[in-house]
Amino acid sequence: MKILAIDDQQLVLLPLEKRLQESGYDIMTSTQANEAITIFKEFKPDLLIIDINMPHANGLEIIRTIRKEMKDETPIMVLSGNTDESLIVESFELGIQDFMKKPLSLDEVSARVKRLIGTVGNAIKKPLSQNSILQNRCVGVVIPCYNEENRLKSKEFIDFVERNSGYHLCFVNDGSTDKTIDVLQKLKEGREHYISIYDCDKNGGKAEAVRQGLLHISKFDDLDYVGFLDADLSTDFEDFDDLVKTIESTDFQIVNGSRISRMGANITKESARKVISMTINFIIVSILGMPFKDTQCGAKIMRKELIPIAFDKPFITKWLFDVEIFMRMKNHFGKQKAQEIICEQPLKRWIHADGSKLSMRDSMQIGFQLFKIHAEYSFKKDDNKKVRDLKPESRSTISVQPQNVD
Structure with a gap:
């Protein structure tokens, strides 16, 4: 038949x-x-x-x-x-x-x-593949990787794409010096439709890895939403899928995960790290002028139409690009509209994973980098205000020309 x-x-x-x-x-x-x-x-x-x-x-x-x-x-x-x-x-x-x-x-x-x-009489009697859900939307997720040979949770990624249809995972190898690319190739094998690799010759930092990955998958016609997730899965897939459910059922343009400690959630951080994060976030909120609880969570989902606005130009910082994304949204749409289309959603679980790529030197430069962001975005007008109101329209055909993409 x-x-x-x-x-x-x-x-x-x-x-x-x-x-x-x-x-x-x-x-x-x-x-x-x-x-x-x-x-x-x-x-x-x-x-x-x-x-x-x-x-x-x-x-x-x-x-x-x-x-x-x-x-x-x-x-x-x-x-x-x-x-x-x-x-x-x-x-x-x-x-x-x-x-x-x-x-x-x-x-x-x-x-x-x-x-x-009816059934097919000559069908081979063998166990069927794992049941999964056919979704009403397709999502591209960028996972930046730098020297993740020993940390990448391959089984978790494989289990997720086999259980959940409508997801495409794009791993960006950010010039790793270990065998990360070999691990990614093995992960991709036999799953080419659901998993792809974007290989950068040189290490450009997380900001550029995420940017290049999103510019790359923005060319995929069947994706409705795109986002990024940390390779260590400190934010797990269940929480990320909840972010997707929020954006597909509302008019929000961006849904940002937020690591807020609250009853019923499993949010763990080292005490010193927590104090530093709170201090940095206070400065960020002052710069943005918007009441964010947590801009730096490595889990975000957005409508594909936003890629030209948020990622067309390289970021000026390697680690604080999340702040730059929101500054670009604020400059493009205006403060009030930006606050209406960006949603912060508390995570149920977030666990700090050892092996952070943020060096002590980078940490000490955070204050200076925040000053650079403030100077760069607060006194310059956005010259790309082509669309003030993006309607939630599926499968956009906006064409984006990524830089340095093979």
Whole structure:
């Protein structure tokens, strides 16, 4: 039995394709929604699975063409994050057999497919791959790495991408002098669609590694949101996924993790480090003029449309680039608007990991670097105010030309 699945986001199609192939179906997938009718006629599937909201084609129009013009009665299953009741009703009136609302599990999809077209008699009897959730959004995450050969938690990263669809992890090797690149290559092997490596020839510091990584993945068409996370996973994936859930369900443009000690949370820091952090944050809040609790948390998620505003130019500091991001947002949108579109979300867990790349010399320069940031951003106007209000629009096609990207 043949199944054709059409969705503009490859990160949604890949786990679906794998699961249905394991169940014995002959499946073809395509992200070219504008060619759906041609592919449908050539492949002649026994079942069509299609998304409705796609940038270059209207799923309802494709269904209408198949049912009204072609007079074809092939079973059609809609897989969509759009839960508008009128759209669902119209889909059934056009003759679809099922409507599945994202997010949903692969196990549920498999059960619905079997109900519609039955099972494949000659399917190989073997355990199916791990169940995962088909999401309604796709997220690119940059993980900067410098000499992480002995600290990188490869198993945790692998487990996460196998359990959670819709994520692409981009590891940036920031000119490591140990065998970090070998560890990353092994991590990527067999998972090329979900994991990529951006290799920098020279160590440029965390700020530039994050910037280059985000400029790189901003070219991926199927990503809705992008962000970054520390390689030591001091902020775990459960908390990061909560940040994503917040940005996709609100009008916030940036959601910033915040390491606030509070009842019910597991936030651990060394006493001296905590005092230093509080002092630095007091200075940062004074410079920004916005009531941030924690700008320096290494977990942030943002809409992809913000990349040209926040990351087009190199940062002037290696470690305080988070402050620069918010200064750029403030200069671009204005203080009031910036405070409306940036959300701080407390983490449930954050544990300081040994092996910080922040040297004593860097620490002693923090005060001077904050002064540089204040001077650079407080007395210069943003000359890139092209858009004052960014609407939360999925799968933007804004083109970004990264610097020094192969």
